[in-house]
Amino acid sequence: MSDRERVLGRVRRALADVPEDDTPYDRAIPRSYAREHGVRSAEETVELLAENLADYRAVVHRCAEAELPVLIARLLAARGAKSVLVPDGLPSAWLANADPVPVPDRAESTPYELDAVDSVVTGCAVAVAETGTLVLDGGPGQGRRRITLVPDHHICVVRVPEQVVASVPQALERLSPTRPLTWISGPSATSDIELNRVEGVHGPRTLEVVFAGVIPSVGGAGRPEGTPASVGE
Template identity: 60%
Template sequence: MTTRDRILSRIRRANSTPSTTHPAPSAPTPGPASATAAVGPGPVPRDYLRVHGTRTPAETADLLAAHLTEYRARVHRTDEAGLPLLLARLLSASRTVLVPPALPPYWLSAADATPIHDRAASTPHDLDGVDSVVTGCALAIAETGTLVLDGGPDQGRRRISLIPDHHICVVRVPAQVVDSVPQAVERLDPVRPLTWISGPSATSDIELDRVEGVHGPRTLDVVLLGAQ
């Protein structure tokens, strides 16, 4: 059996129905019985490593904070009572703040920045004029220092977390924190608009000169809510 045949067989098994868009593979060449045993419908093995070691929720939160910091995100820890004052401090230099449709109102109750609501008629130019954006998240991945947004009511449309120069993302700990990417994929809905964020937007040229803010926010503040 050729490599092509094995790949097509696995695709058919994953879809549980025969492929109708590709020609049937050529007859397999003689080989060990194990080479042909995978042909036919059946579950796809997913026995890859899901997490490296065992951690307590506090250790997972610490690992997330460490990796976010490595990516040059600024990490803050607070509880529900301290969140409004923390967000007010983080927004002290902002005149305007973009607000998703269902952001909890008390989050910005102490902030002086004028809330701007994203609307269907809002243009990228309109959003570019907003100083900051505050969102929740779907979850965060400790082993990669990654935030995942899925367009939920406290996150809004994907573009509002990509256009303003300053993004503040609130992560509920431990409810929204997982150890690894496989654990994250299990919890995420693949049909939603997923945005994976690992630190502020950054790129570098061939000489490795780093430039931030090219493809998204130049500054990323992450608030671990519930972790002190």
């Protein structure tokens, strides 16, 4: 008998006296907790995300969707990147102006090969403002989890405001538990027993987040396209 069979056998025995018509788990526990803290406009929610990303030492940039190729090329050039990892489904226009050699996301790539790549550019599935978190689910333009953990420099594009939610409960409603979810809150960092911060231990040392799009303001005028970020720069 395998360990899996032992565990499942114990679960079945524990549930043996539960009636078949018992209340389903998803309705058995009342979930009346707050779905978000306070009421914000779309612009305020995006601003909160920017502030929390900056608190995690991520660098936030802003541009219109059409300006993405120029901005991404500038960020890669400033980094001195000679190679960039490109996940399947990443819009080809995003790297149209970039000089680094594109490296495809291949299942057979070794950790050593990924470590030799200078940068990686991805999109995301959703971003959580209250926690400053980016969530990737392996969808188009996001790639395998390891490509955002091994290279030292990650550029992540967030389409605003449509990919930004206020809270974790709202993010979970958009995500499938069957997909490989990667939750990123700033660059990789840890502290030793003396609280000395060390970055890049289990992920990129540098995380740059690009807000792509125009955010409607409370008054409806909207943020001008291409407005540079003042957060984290």
